């Protein structure tokens with residue numbers, strides 16, 4: 432293999448077109464070091480390289496704070512435990528967007544606005560019907576939201592009024608799109624939204640065709656509250672980065688959905704349930720987990736970039752998973768989850784995150800596994816919207832630097848004198 436091996440172990444090889452590219456593996460994930468003198472000479476400060484931007488503060492925000500050492504999460508100052516116990520999702524939306532809990536009149540107005548915006552453009556539904564049957568829900572959702580911009584006269588208006596209208600519309604409609612994805616793939620007629628139902632109840636109604644009972648509505652409502660925002664997580668940062676170029680709201684939400692899809696972020700909840708289903712039985716859990724750790728697999732639903740203690744959202748979801756499992760006489764998934772949790776804590780010192788117990792909770796609610804991440808988006812769109820608006824209100828282009836580790840002074844080689852790269856042989 433030609434090319435150079437750098438000090439950090441990275442192998443750099445000449446690309447087929449004469450350009451030099453980085454080849455995997457890259458520098459160690461935790462590698463922090465000074466930017467080289469050539470970089471500094473080009474105008475970079477003496478910042479340290481921080482792969483993954485761990486603990487890097489890039490903006491001020493008053494929406495949400497994750498206090499990782501204490502395992503505390505607050506939305507606009509209010510502890511998530513208090514909100515999970517007392518607030519409705521609509522109150523949380525108001526809190527995130529306007530900085531305070533709504534008065535009764537303000538809440539009624541927001542609920543009416545959300546209800547009035549639940550219908551999605553027929554053209555987007557028609558487009559969704561054309562997608563291949565193999566398309567996965569998160570990809571359908573991402574494309575639907577991108578296409579929805581064509582049918583919104585506000586799409587490129589970034590005034591505060593238009594941004595709020597888009598926040599309301601996208602928050603209301605994310606639920607409609609996700610329910611439509613499920614009905615379409617099952618070949619069922621779509622269920623029109625009902626203006627008299629809460630956001631949580633209306634979503635479950637559009638999904639199943641039946642108005643949920645109070646326990647299901649409240650459980651789902653709490654799940655929405657727990658997932659609504661989480662500071663500068665990957666998808667929210669994506670959304671903020673996108674609008675920092677002063678592009679459109681829909682583009683930012685589209686990008687955020689793409690980011691949320693990955694198994695290291697929102698896609699973990701689906702992966703957790705797939706893992707539980709694969710294990711299958713309670714008596715196989717410990718052996719499976721042991722083997723997975725021995726083969727250096729990452730166990731989905733564990734670990735967190737910021738929390739060093741219990742993720743406060745997991746506390747509620749654990750309880751929810753247990754009580755819902757008992758309610759439908761399917762305690763197995765909760766019990767299996769508990770065994771995994773105890774084992775991972777003991778062996779790796781890692782805590783369950785938001786995605787671990789939401790998986791078994793949604794499963795016993797009868798929700799298909801590949802809808803867990805789209806449901807995350809149904810809630811998180813409220814947080815994305817708050818952050819997009821905050822970014823627009825105090826914008827500076829987000830444009831970090833890279834530490835260049837490629838060669839310098841490489842010259843153009845005539846085509847007849849080039850050798851093929853190993854990768855293309």
Ligand SMILES: CC(C)(COP(=O)(O)OP(=O)(O)OC[C@H]1O[C@@H](n2cnc3c(N)ncnc32)[C@H](O)[C@@H]1OP(=O)(O)O)[C@@H](O)C(=O)NCCC(=O)NCCS
Nearest residue numbers: 694695696699728729730731732733734735736784785786
């Ligand atoms: C969330 C996550 C991406 C955070 O990543 P991060 O801050 O970059 O942390 P790292 O991936 O560098 O992990 C640090 C160490 O813990 C280990 N670790 C972290 N999460 C782990 C997991 N879920 N299972 C097994 N080991 C894990 C890593 O292997 C690494 O060990 P090492 O230092 O011996 O190599 C990571 O914990 C993870 O992949 N979790 C599983 C996916 C998930 O649940 N995502 C949803 C997050 S809410």
